[in-house]
Amino acid sequence: MNIFIMGAPGSGKGTFSSRIKDEFNLNHISTGDIFRANIANDTPLGQQAKAYTEKGLLVPDEITNKMVADYLANLTDKKNGYLLDGYPRTLDQAKAFEQMTKGTDLAVDVVVAMDVPFDVLTKRITGRRTCKKCGAIYNIYTTPPQTEEICDVCGEPLSQRKDDNEESLKVRLDEYAKNTEPVIAYYEEKGIVKHINADRGIDEIWSSIQEALKN
């Protein structure tokens, strides 16, 4: 099964991606994580993406599409499919992806849309903390670690993403409304979108996702 998970920043894509990929044994590809790793390692791709991601702007389509194409070309372990998290985010990316995967077994089967009202997202984003070592995600307001700012799983100090501030969030939400909502509408026309009410408790959201994907 090949899945896109889509939703505004803070809608829970990262948290539930890690559960979905384990439950269904999928390759997990997060374009945001790939950009962050490249920026941290100061690679040529990281240097191209840095100014955009720090401001909350989308990285240009040519750069992003090439990165995804390279990733797919080097995907040797196909598992039961993939879970693409954070891509496509524009109609051009959606169309480029269709071209890239035409005639292969990599076409998308289902789009999971994580629906959360915009006013809830600010608290989620400004409270978000992540562990750079194991990838665990916390929220200091709703799901704090047992010891302040320390990862429960591996004991590392937690970090806050550079773009998780109110100023950049505003730009990211604008980008989402302008560029990404039309992508969901595009897949809705194809009849492959599963909407999840992601403004609930973690267990309820997880049950809805499992049900949507098992059907």
Ligand code: AMP
């Ligand atoms: P995320 O971790 O998904 O919130 O992505 C963090 C940042 O990476 C975004 O704000 C963009 O700057 C960049 N990014 C991630 N995925 C894409 C994409 N599909 N297209 C353009 N930029 C992206």
